[in-house]
Amino acid sequence: MNQQLLAVNPGSGSKAPDLDWSQVRETIKMLNLAIAQLNGSLISSDESVSDLTESFTFMAEAILEIRNAIEQTEDYRDNALLIMIDKKCNTLSEKIQKAIMAFQFYDRFSQNLSHVTESLSSLGELVADSSRLYSPAEWYALQKQIRDRYTMPQEREVFDLILQGARVEEVLTHVRPQKEEKESGEVELF
Numbered sequence: 001m002n003q004q005l006l007a008v009n010p011g012s013g014s015k016a017p018d019l020d021w022s023q024v025r026e027t028i029k030m031l032n033l034a035i036a037q038l039n040g041s042l043i044s045s046d047e048s049v050s051d052l053t054e055s056f057t058f059m060a061e062a063i064l065e066i067r068n069a070i071e072q073t074e075d076y077r078d079n080a081l082l083i084m085i086d087k088k089c090n091t092l093s094e095k096i097q098k099a100i101m102a103f104q105f106y107d108r109f110s111q112n113l114s115h116v117t118e119s120l121s122s123l124g125e126l127v128a129d130s131s132r133l134y135s136p137a138e139w140y141a142l143q144k145q146i147r148d149r150y151t152m153p154q155e156r157e158v159f160d161l162i163l164q165g166a167r168v169e170e171v172l173t174h175v176r177p178q179k180e181e182k183e184s185g186e187v188e189l190f
Contacts, residue, residue: 028127028128031120031121034120038117039117042114042117056096056099056100059092063089063092063096066089067086070085111152112152115146115150143163147159157174157175158175
């Protein structure tokens with residue numbers, strides 16, 4: 001392990017606390033753990049989604065080539081086999097479109113997780129800085145910074161509701177109907 005990193009950021013002291021032990025430092029370590037885990041998951045899943053996207057693009061292009069070849073055949077409309085292949089190509093194209101929509105929802109999920117890691121990191125920095133920790137102006141600035149990062153209206157709405165004092169369960173109940181509206185086939189591009 002990188003000794004320079006450990007010298008700057010000593011490990012947890014909760015197992016054998018000394019006089020310098022601090023719950024704030026322990027909280028920051030737990031925040032950093034969450035950030036590292038989320039970022040690691042995002043990196044791994046982004047690579048997999050890239051591979052899947054490439055595969056679906058290849059399949060979509062192959063289907064288009066097959067359909068073009070079928071349409072150029074003279075007896076296309078009278079050939080049951082070609083008609084069946086054309087119908088299967090249509091079905092495959094529809095399935096690929098659904099997969100692309102799923103990738104778009106993954107993109108949204110990925111953006112949300114990125115915002116969470118950025119927010120946790122900013123929170124950790126604030127909590128670690130004793131000159132800022134007890135300043136309401138610093139907390140307000142942090143909250144504004146976090147809210148301004150959000151690109152989706154639903155993120156801002158959740159943020160506003162939580163800061164107004166809503167419980168997590170209430171917020172989730174409130175935002176679920178909006179999710180169902182999006183699933184009706186409307187695709188949101190990022």
